Amino acid sequence: MPQLPDTTEVVIVGAGPTGLALAASLLDRGKDVLLLDKAAEGTNTSRAAVVHARTLEVLEPLQVTGELVGRGVIVPTFTVRDRDRILMKVDFGGLPTAHPYTLMVPQSTTEEVLLRRLRALGGDVHRGREVTAVTGDAEGVTVRLADGATVRARHAVGADGMHSVVREQVGIGFTGDAYPQSFVLADVHLEWDLPDDEVQLFFSPKGLVVVAPLPGGRHRVVATVDDAPEHPDAADVRDLLVARGPRSVPARVGDVAWSSRFRVHHRLADHYRAGRIFLAGDAAHVHSPAGGQGMNTGIQDAVDLARRLADGTEDGYEDARRPVAAGVVAMTDRMTRAATAGGPAARAVRNTLLTVAGHNAAVRRNLAMRLSELALDR
Incomplete structure (x- = not known):
């Protein structure tokens, strides 16, 4: 196992899609990065399989969007049915983007593409490296590993999932x-x-x-x-x-x-920052898979945070990204509760409302914009 450096600019804990996108984006901006993950190897599963239009847009500067699109399945329509009866069709085809569709691609492929780009930029993942302690002060952050090694950095980012060690270490609540x-x-x-x-x-x-x-x-x-x-x-x-x-x-x-x-779970971190330590991805927000928003929101966190750390505007990160996640948690919670409505009367009301809404072009477009996460910028 290669020896870790004593110092770096940014330590990232967690090498899922969020951590990989963050590391590659920082390296692309000329920053020194150390990416750590306690797992011995990357995922070979497809747990997150949806990549939305806004995520494809923000990944374009990393030059990975084309490969993702080439390896995925383009899906331009989202259909809601009550068994055989169509209640609503949401068409992504007219959205104001170069990617007017949902892309279905296994998470393992997304991670493979991001890792290849990270390595092309001179970085890599240091695997089998479990972080046990993260402490910050006015000058920087000290990260301690299970093997006793320590790394000093200017900033640290927890992209280490719902059970984030980084979030727990800095005492940020995870409400939900x-x-x-x-x-x-x-x-x-x-x-x-x-x-x-x-x-x-x-x-x-x-x-x-x-x-x-x-x-x-x-x-x-x-x-x-x-x-x-x-x-x-x-x-x-x-x-x-x-x-x-x-x-x-x-x-x-x-x-x-x-x-x-x-x-x-449906949970949101009380804060996205504690001094020089930040949270991104599932360490900051988790929610229902309805709409396939989870990985997308995390990758968008990563790209935004990379830009801010590179240009010195990190003070605006929480204000920019936490409301986005709060909106996603709320929307996916409503979708999940509607989908699991219990009694016949509740289901009948739900189906009627969806059918009426499905005949309204403005409603369909608004839903398409929100699901694709393009509504964040337009």
Whole structure:
């Protein structure tokens, strides 16, 4: 294991998409960076699979957007259904961007592309490096590792996820709660006669299920389940689609490439900064996967913070980014609660409201702008 430097300009803890984007963006701006991660290797899963238009825009200066688009599936439409009945179609095609679509690409691919760019810029990830203590003072930050090594930096950033050691070390609260349901997530080979260029959200009395295309002929399936199996298999996915998907279009489920069960929280850090120490990504905000906003908001945190650290305007980071995450947490919470509405009367009201809204072009455009996160700048 290579020896770490004694000093650097910025220490980043956590080498997921947020940490990789931050490190590459800082190096691209001429900053000295040390990127640490306690895991021995990067992810080989596709947990976050949605990349929105605004994220593709902010990544363009890093010269990675083209490769991501080339390796993903372009999806221009988001459709909400109550089983066979279409309630609303949201079209991204007319949005004011060079990327008027949702891009479906596995998280492992996104990390691979960002890591390659990081290495091209002269950086890398120092893996197997667990951070145990982070302390700041007026002059800088001292980061201590489990092996006893210490690094002194001008700034430090916690991009180390929901259970952030950096956030806990500096005593920043993480306000929120967990949803009662668990979520099933599976990447499967799936054949059916519905369009393959749409993300499909199905409501049903049994709960929601989302189906979206992935590269290689696979589909991402996400569903709420009261007591999900730890690793859902093809039969579990088939049962979910039979109970919640379209009755008129049977789904033929093949092998499961990857599956998981997870609990979802909706939480927001009380602050994004403690002196010279900052938070970004899931260390600062977590929320429902409804809308696929999580990784996108984190990458956008990273690019914004890199610019601010490079030009000395970091004092504006929390004011710029925390309201964005607060809005995402609120929106995805409303979407999740609407999708999991319990009784027949509540579901009928929800469906009526969505159908009425779906006939309003302004409402559809506003939702497309918010989901794509383009509404932040336009």
